[in-house]
Amino acid sequence: MKGLLATIVWLGLCLPSTFADPTWPASTDELEDFMFVTTGFGASGLASKVIPCSNPADGDPGRRTSAEWIRVAFHDMSTANIYAATTGSVYGGIDASLMYELNSGENIGAGFNTTLTTYGQFFSTRTSVADLIALGLSLATRSCGGPVVPMKTGRIDATAAGPIGVPQPQNSLFIFENQFLRMGFNTSEMIYLVACGHSVGGVHAGNFPTIVTAGTFANDYAPFDDTLDVFDDHIATQYLGGTTVDPLAQGPCVASTRCSDKTTFGGDNNATLATINTPTTFNSICGTMLQRMIEVVPPTVSLGSALAPYTVKPYSLQLTLLAGGTSISFTGNIRVRTTNGAVSGVKLTYLDRTGAAGDTITTTLAGTASGLDDTFSFYGFSATLDSTTSISSFTIQVTYTTGAVTTYDNNGVGYLVQDSVMLLAPQSCLDAATGNMTVVAAVRSTSATAPSLNLALKTARSAVPAPALASTSLAMTAGSTAGPYTLYSTSTTLTSYQLTNTQFNVTAGTAIDMFKTSSGLGTTCSPFGSSSSSSSTTSHASTSSVTSSTSTTSSQPTQTTPAIKPTISGYTYLGCYTEGTNVRALNSAAYYDYNTMTLEECAADCVGYTYWGVEYGGECYCGDSLGAGSVIAPAGDCSFICPGNNLEYCGAGNRLELYGPASSSSSSSTQSITSISVSTSKSSTLVTSTSTKPSTSTTSTSGSSTISSTSASATPTGPSQPANIGNWTFVGCQTEATNSRALTLASFAYDSMTLESCASNCTSVSATLFGTEYGRELTATWYVEAIHTNTAVLQID
Incomplete structure (x- = not known):
């Protein structure tokens, strides 16, 4: 895949400080996540379908998800009629009516069903299928090296099929021109759209046998140009240069009179096509035209501003009432955009529920993520608050590695936190066997309104790839009191289809603990005041550090440490x-x-x-x-x-x-675990263990970490671990510390990461230890976390 062109960037990419973040929370937050956090910590998984551009659809090497996402957007839009107000017909446009039209002869191929099924997984009260169709085009285009296609939100899903009218390859130029005029595009714009849409992908022999002869191309998939998985100008330059391989411009389409690209490109004797035969002009025009295409919507739809990544954004905020009711746990993450500068620390300063100054909450690096044009760091926190004074809002102070400190106050209103009603996830649960879901919430006793559980339930539809979404509300029953709170509960039964994709809110008057997911509930409801492996969560990422103790094994021990489940x-x-x-x-x-x-x-x-x-x-x-x-x-x-x-x-x-x-099942040899002490500038805790897997590291407040080494008697396959890198000696594979990085002196991240380059960087800052972690999402091919030192050898997760 070619590198992403850098000539077109996100608005504000170079000068983020000149553009204010939206006031959080915003109705677009879920789509903002989908668009900008594409890989790594907290990524939703939507963009992974088109990263890299060559990803096959449904595992079929003859299909490309990226090309199918672009095609779906065009087919959904192309029945639009901008003259609907005067003709009394349906306006159409990007409205997801395509999901009701898959039996039409105008929509041939498995890609439509696959794509809309995928979007159905991410469809929610915050994300319409129509918005996902538009976003899918933007993600696919950029992932393939094309331009940024700005994404506005607010599209509304149709409830039935729209009219016919998708352009077909056998149409004449006159019909094509009139169809595109109906959509709102003149002849030149028609040519631009066809060229942009056919920059990636190709034609399947199984779908169009009169255009592509079976057995003449790999996987019976004829590409539009010589760069199947790259969004570039080759569709234009090869056509103009007489070397085109486009199956809609030459080959069997001539005899079957289905050379639609030749028909449209020649609409003005190739004059328009000749204006986009350079990479810069091609990307520039395509960015504009594709944005216009996904913004063809009914006049009753009002699209918002184009999405832009937050500079700082709270994630996973959750209050949880603790045993006895005198304290509240406050947990979450702060996402910081690091595209233009690395961060050395993040702190929160909060106000209590009366508005009085509270304390400062420190954070630790929980993980990193990437987008198609951005990088992010997530800083996790966990604090215990007095339940009487609690919290009402906070500000975020970010310290950059340059020494600059910026305080973010959410456009002057603070990042608001309501404590009137809160989900108690440890006391809530979902039994996958029976579908029974129990939800427990704590409500301040001063609340005049009893809480309700509001569910958004998905229902599969046999003839429609995306599910239906219906809302229902259940009253909650009061139980015991704990401090200034009363506990309420209710139960309902979910279908097997709804077990992992049901979203819900707990509401008491105007207070809402919102956008929780059934997949975030444990399988057992813990009594209030007891410990549980479950935790309060939201649909985003949370701090992932876990502390576990080690113990020696016995013949039938009570499990107290992690183990392989047979x-x-x-x-x-x-x-x-x-x-x-x-x-x-x-x-x-x-x-x-x-x-x-x-x-x-x-x-x-x-x-x-x-x-x-x-x-x-x-x-x-x-x-x-x-x-x-x-x-x-x-x-x-x-x-x-x-x-x-x-x-x-x-x-x-x-x-x-x-x-x-x-x-x-493949047999594998048991691995022995040996702990080796390492001398560093911080104290090191020695832990011994006998098990089939190493235990996780634990860290004391002084910064100690647990270190152990593994050796396997099985013959290794794949990449090997060098014993030495220059003067550095391999120590082992180690976990991060609990609530902090294992190594904190300096950090570096880039796509061409190697052990040698990391060693060089860390030598320059006089480090005594260095390590590589998680490679780099998009390009790393060696990814074992490793620590190297000049003194000893150690192995950690």
């Missing part, structure tokens, strides 16, 4: 597997829950698939076969603790905790 829901543990070579090991479906992922949750998400696995703590993948290059790795590589169950492992960076049929 079987989960009828699936058998197969081992810790690498990702494939330039492909996902499992690519049929993906689900993300960085807050409360468990092995059981992933198994439930992947019912019906042959294999499933959990990666990076919160990413669940499903499939019926393993991608090429996915091989078994040492079991100790899968060392991330499941956020929803601290006794389970949920893979690691580019490592899958893989489950499948018993017959596919």
